[in-house]
Amino acid sequence: MNRSEIFSFLKTKPDISVLIVGGGINGIGAFRDLASNGVDVLLVERGDFCSGASATSSHMAHGGIRYLENGEFRLVREAVQERNLMLQNAPHLVKPLPTTIPIFKRFSGLLNAPLKFFGMLDKPTERGALVIKIGLMFYDAFTGRQRTVPRHEFLSRSKALAKWNRLNPGIVNAAVYYDGAILNPERLGVELILDAESENPKARALNYVSMVGGSENTIILRDELTDDSYDVRPKLVINAAGPWIDSANKKLGLSTHFIGGTKGSHIVVDHPELRAAIGDHEFFFENNDGRIVLIFPLFDRVLIGTSDIPVEHPDDVR
Ligand SMILES: Cc1cc2nc3c(=O)[nH]c(=O)nc-3n(C[C@H](O)[C@H](O)[C@H](O)COP(=O)(O)OP(=O)(O)OC[C@H]3O[C@@H](n4cnc5c(N)ncnc54)[C@H](O)[C@@H]3O)c2cc1C
Structure with a gap:
C-alpha cells in the first residue's frame, strides 16, 4: 500500500490492534517484531524515520x-x-x-x-x-x-x-x-520497516504523521504534509517517542516525567591527520573527570564525544 492507500484504508477501517508512536529504532524494532508475529500494526513518525536520537548516536x-x-x-x-x-x-x-x-x-x-x-x-x-x-x-x-x-x-x-x-x-x-x-543507522531503520511490510501486509508505516491527541479509545493523527486529520481506534498504543515520551503522553492526557535534564553530544571534526592516526579503530579512554571519551572513525571525519549538557526539553537539542 502506498501513503494515500493507507490513509483511505484507515478512514474506512480505523480499528487496529496496535499503534506505535515514534519511528526511531525502538518503535521500528517493535513494529518489525509485531509484524513478524502477524499482528496488524500501524507505525507513525512525525518526521523522517530514524531522525531523532537514533540518527545521532555514537554509531556503536x-x-x-x-x-x-x-x-x-x-x-x-x-x-x-x-x-x-x-x-x-x-x-x-x-x-x-x-x-x-x-x-x-x-x-x-x-x-x-x-x-x-x-x-x-x-x-x-x-x-x-x-x-x-x-x-x-x-x-x-x-x-x-x-x-x-x-x-x-x-x-x-x-x-x-x-x-x-x-x-x-x-x-x-x-x-x-x-x-x-x-555507520548508517537510518538505513538500518528503513530496511527493518521494509522487511516488516514485506512480511506482513497488515503492517503499515507512515512518516510525516504525528500523534496529536486522543480521548477514550480514539487517537488523532495528523498528516504533516497536508494537515489532514485521521482518527484511529487501536487496542494498544506503544509510546516509542524516545526523548519526546513525556510530550507524547501529555497529548494523551497523561502526566509523566521520564526524560529531562541533560543531552549527550558529540562533535564531528574534519581533521585528516587525526583521521589517519586512528585508522579503522575507535579509541575509548577516561577523561580526568571520570567521563568516558570516545574517538570514532566516521567516514572521512572523526566523531568525538560525549559530553553532558543541561537541556530541559528535547526540542531544544541541536
Ligand atoms: C549521545 C548519545 C550517544 C548514544 N550512542 C549510542 C550508541 O553508540 N549505540 C547505541 O546502541 N545507543 C546509543 N545511544 C542510545 C540510543 O541513541 C537511543 O537509545 C535510541 O536511539 C533511542 O531510540 P528511540 O526509538 O527510543 O528514540 P528516537 O530515535 O528519538 O525516536 C523517537 C521518535 O519519536 C518521534 N516522535 C516524537 N513525538 C511524536 C509524535 N507525537 N508523533 C509521532 N512521532 C513522534 C520523533 O520524531 C522520533 O523520531 C546514545 C544516546 C546518546 C544520547
Missing part, C-alpha cells in the same frame, strides 16, 4: 562493557548477543569495530565495583590494566561460540607505541577489543 552496536563494573552481567550478555545478531544479520550495515583502550595504570580501579556495590563510591578511580583485562575476559566469554568478532588483545607499551605512534607515551599498556559500528 555495543554490549556495554562498562556495565560489567555494576555487576549487570545479564544485561551485558544480552546486549552482546544482540550485537552478534546485528553483525550476522546485517553485515552490510554493521561491521566489526576494533576498539583500542590506552591504559595508564596497572592496578587502579580494583575497588570500584565493591565500593559501588556498597554505595560508597562518588566517582570511580581510573581503571587500570588488571581491571580492564578481567572485564575483557568476561566480554569475550559473552560473545560465545559465534565468534562474530575476534577475541581481545593486550599490548605491551612498546608494541602499542609501535602500532600507534601518536599515542600518549605515558601508557603502560593498551587493549584492543571488538564491538560493532553502525
Whole structure:
C-alpha cells in the first residue's frame, strides 16, 4: 500500500490492534517484531524515520562493557548477543569495530565495583590494566561460540607505541577489543520497516504523521504534509517517542516525567591527520573527570564525544 492507500484504508477501517508512536529504532524494532508475529500494526513518525536520537548516536552496536563494573552481567550478555545478531544479520550495515583502550595504570580501579556495590563510591578511580583485562575476559566469554568478532588483545607499551605512534607515551599498556559500528543507522531503520511490510501486509508505516491527541479509545493523527486529520481506534498504543515520551503522553492526557535534564553530544571534526592516526579503530579512554571519551572513525571525519549538557526539553537539542 502506498501513503494515500493507507490513509483511505484507515478512514474506512480505523480499528487496529496496535499503534506505535515514534519511528526511531525502538518503535521500528517493535513494529518489525509485531509484524513478524502477524499482528496488524500501524507505525507513525512525525518526521523522517530514524531522525531523532537514533540518527545521532555514537554509531556503536555495543554490549556495554562498562556495565560489567555494576555487576549487570545479564544485561551485558544480552546486549552482546544482540550485537552478534546485528553483525550476522546485517553485515552490510554493521561491521566489526576494533576498539583500542590506552591504559595508564596497572592496578587502579580494583575497588570500584565493591565500593559501588556498597554505595560508597562518588566517582570511580581510573581503571587500570588488571581491571580492564578481567572485564575483557568476561566480554569475550559473552560473545560465545559465534565468534562474530575476534577475541581481545593486550599490548605491551612498546608494541602499542609501535602500532600507534601518536599515542600518549605515558601508557603502560593498551587493549584492543571488538564491538560493532553502525555507520548508517537510518538505513538500518528503513530496511527493518521494509522487511516488516514485506512480511506482513497488515503492517503499515507512515512518516510525516504525528500523534496529536486522543480521548477514550480514539487517537488523532495528523498528516504533516497536508494537515489532514485521521482518527484511529487501536487496542494498544506503544509510546516509542524516545526523548519526546513525556510530550507524547501529555497529548494523551497523561502526566509523566521520564526524560529531562541533560543531552549527550558529540562533535564531528574534519581533521585528516587525526583521521589517519586512528585508522579503522575507535579509541575509548577516561577523561580526568571520570567521563568516558570516545574517538570514532566516521567516514572521512572523526566523531568525538560525549559530553553532558543541561537541556530541559528535547526540542531544544541541536
Ligand atoms: C549521545 C548519545 C550517544 C548514544 N550512542 C549510542 C550508541 O553508540 N549505540 C547505541 O546502541 N545507543 C546509543 N545511544 C542510545 C540510543 O541513541 C537511543 O537509545 C535510541 O536511539 C533511542 O531510540 P528511540 O526509538 O527510543 O528514540 P528516537 O530515535 O528519538 O525516536 C523517537 C521518535 O519519536 C518521534 N516522535 C516524537 N513525538 C511524536 C509524535 N507525537 N508523533 C509521532 N512521532 C513522534 C520523533 O520524531 C522520533 O523520531 C546514545 C544516546 C546518546 C544520547
